[in-house]
């Protein structure tokens with residue numbers, strides 16, 4: 155089986171590469187990425203991409219169609235991957251996350267790809283009062299990022315799929331250790347705070363609901379989606395990916411981290427205005443369709459892996475919210491250096507940097 159993974163050089167992709175290599179040892183794995191965060195390694199002794207058969211660098215907005223030749227499955231991760239980036243690069247987020255995704259799916263269907271897996275997000279439920287959100291409930295996207303995910307799904311549902319199975323995994327918020335760790339995710343941020351300063355300051359009143367999924371369980375879900383048959387959910391399927399027991403209030407997460415990192419103080423801003431992003435999600439459909447691939451990593455285990463991973467890195471940066479572990483900060487640094495344009499395309503200055511370095 156030949157698998158093309160877009161956005162493989164990110165937080166999820168680095169874990170997915172290991173997972174697919176271990177679970178599909180005979181498969182041919184090809185990565186495609188712009189490399190925005192390729193240098194943001196966290197504790198890996200080897201580049202995760204050494205597990206691939208081939209790494210291709212490029213922009214998803216101009217992916218060459220011939221890369222799809224002989225490909226059986228496309229796992230499409232590349233994206234502007236959170237709200238702060240989406241807010242800053244709103245039009246670009248629509249171009250990369252939605253327009254390029256729809257074009258990619260179309261190309262894949264035309265080239266005879268068998269399965270297409272899309273990394274969607276539960277954030278499309280926005281502010282959801284009352285019960286846990288099901289796939290059939292209306293989406294209420296509050297941000298450009300969330301709009302790009304539901305917009306892509308709606309377009310996939312209209313495509314002529316020519317027999318290609320499309321699975322849109324509406325992931326819960328990711329957490330857990332990776333060879334390219336992000337600290338702009340709620341649980342990861344809390345563990346980094348606990349380790350670097352011994353204190354977690356919850357910026358909201360702690361009541362918002364947030365479903366979580368460990369990044370390894372995201373890879374497990376993707377492995378299921380790669381092998382999914384039409385009979386299990388139809389030609390196009392959008393499904394919440396997570397576990398019913400993994401809906402947490404933010405204050406619970408802070409408490410769980412404090413238990414695993416002894417000595418941590420937790421302060422909650424009880425006067426904070428209500429956080430608009432709060433949603434509980436119903437993951438029953440996923441459990442029914444993919445009983446052997448439901449999440450297995452517990453919250454405590456995710457916290458321990460983060461704690462041990464950060465400790466092994468000698469992590470002590472109290473100012474980490476300004477560090478390269480925040481995706482937006484890294485893009486801003488590339489832009490300040492003149493390497494990346496406001497449209498998130500590499501500029502000639504990036505190549506000039508390497509020529510100068512080679513000549514020095």
Ligand SMILES: NC(=O)c1ccc[n+]([C@@H]2O[C@H](COP(=O)([O-])OP(=O)(O)OC[C@H]3O[C@@H](n4cnc5c(N)ncnc54)[C@H](O)[C@@H]3O)[C@@H](O)[C@H]2O)c1
Nearest residue numbers: 161163164165166188190213214231232233235273325328
């Ligand atoms: N992390 C989460 O909480 C979460 C939750 C739900 C869904 N997702 C989705 O999972 C996917 C992976 O997320 P992640 O956390 O690994 O994000 P990430 O930012 O770590 O990785 C995204 C990757 O996409 C690449 N990329 C971005 N724009 C590109 C372009 N124009 N051309 C080629 N490559 C490009 C980046 O270089 C990067 O390697 C994303 O689609 C994200 O929306 C993530």
